[in-house]
Amino acid sequence: MPTNEQRVLTGSHFMNGDTACAEGALAAGCLYFGGYPITPSTEIAERLAHRLPAVGGAYVQMEDELGSIVSVIGAAWGGVRAMTATSGPGFSLMAESIGLAAMTETPCVIVNVMRGGPSTGLPTLVAQADVMQARWGTHGDIQAIALAPASCQEMFDLTLRAFNLADRFRNPVFVLADEAIGHLTERVVIPAESEIKRVPRRAAVLTPGEPFEPFRADETTLIPPMPLPGVGFGAHITSLTHDERGYPATDAVTHDRLVRRLSDKIALFSDEITQVEAVGLDDADVAVVTYGSTARTAKRAVTLARQAGIRAGILRLISIWPFPDAEIAALSARMKSIVVAELNLGQVRLEVERVARVPVFGAHHAGGALMPPEIILESIKEAARHGDGNRSRSTPSRPLAAV
């Protein structure tokens, strides 16, 4: 365990996924972690407990996840990049204050290394069933930003990117990892510090003699520049619906204006967030839409499908929220049918069905082990059989295969 003051561990490593996530945070310049260790995310906390104090940051083990997320919000308003890491049960406890972060436009990163739920479920085993929770887990209309790493390298890369998106959009950003990726160990290449791209938070400027309005949005980005603490801004921050001054204004006009802006500042700029990877789609009839660890299985399944004479490819969602509607629509125009493969009973499939105009099939399993290639392969075969000539929007949903 490095205990030196090196913030960016430049070089090639054979590194655990959770550890790579922690190193991605450090490379992003994260200086605060507030959390409550929970399997399978614990190695993130463990690594940062060692590393943050050595680089001048702070690690605080909070009393629970309710405190964790609020401490992260406080640290972000204190002017630093801040994060927490958890898994399903902790993510549920954080739900309320994720809304607080959205409402107060607080940039922060929340890593959820997904395990089997509901409730305590499978503490040590993989699932991908918190995707809709990330989208809708807090009350009220919010726009979620969520990234889904499929390798230890992406645990590093996407955690770094999550911090940049958080500051760009002044919003909480989720890294929706899963146990399988968090607990793998693979090659992770960390670039030189000079090659690490950090997008700074847009800082507010204090104009002498003019009242400061902390929630007056920039007209182009719809995002208010963020005040620094301790230099005289005197910003008022509340979870109530507020006006541009940050004062409570609980009326319909202000509420609609505020919530619409909170949504639009992300929804209208989603092309800056969307990140997908296309594999073997050029000549394909069937596309597998997938993400996270299941994308690793899908690559195997597509290889097997091509050996069986089916032209299949993969559209891997690297960002899940905002949902890449345009990419799915374009895919739908080129494919005869689509398979959605995920370790849950059909969460992203709902989104694909909403957008696609070709038959959509599901390859689902509730979790507990990596998705077996056979389940996806069977769905690809079924999709290939039904794909010809049937371009209705009907969605013959496949019964769950037992494994």
Next chain:
Amino acid sequence: MARHEVRLAGFGGQGIILSGYILGKAAALYDGKDAVFSQSYGPEARGGACAAEVVIDDDAVDYPVLTRPDILVLMSQEAAIKYSADMADDAVVLIDDDLVTAGAGRMVYGAPTTRIAEEMGRRLVANIAMLGFLTGATSVVGRAAMEEAIRTTVPPKTIDLNLRAFGAGFDHGQRAVS
């Protein structure tokens, strides 16, 4: 064969997990291959038999866990019973033959890796002797890559001891298959 699936199994305290990490590291960082290392988590992995799993591929590893191991390293009888069921029909099995009795009908190679380590004065390096035996008896990863992975992983003061244990195991491995 492009893809190798290696399982190393023994009892807690033998350094099984570390040896899996070193094998994966050697392949991924020093041998021009891709490799993924994983281990069991949870109460079932505490005490008794334990296993480390490494997938090594000339290309990128897609499915990152074992389906049918083609190389099995066994350092305890309990592990041999618990972790042998799903191996490939043509799997190569490497055992510490002081500790494990191999089943019949397999391609089994044995070396007294724990005794080798004890004769060097440190039983602790039995896992590294076994990595040497694995490297000498199979072509899954090169010797230089393994030695570099050992050098960059073990505590600096123990590098010489570990490399000697590795070398002794390697010689056993080469003799076993010659």
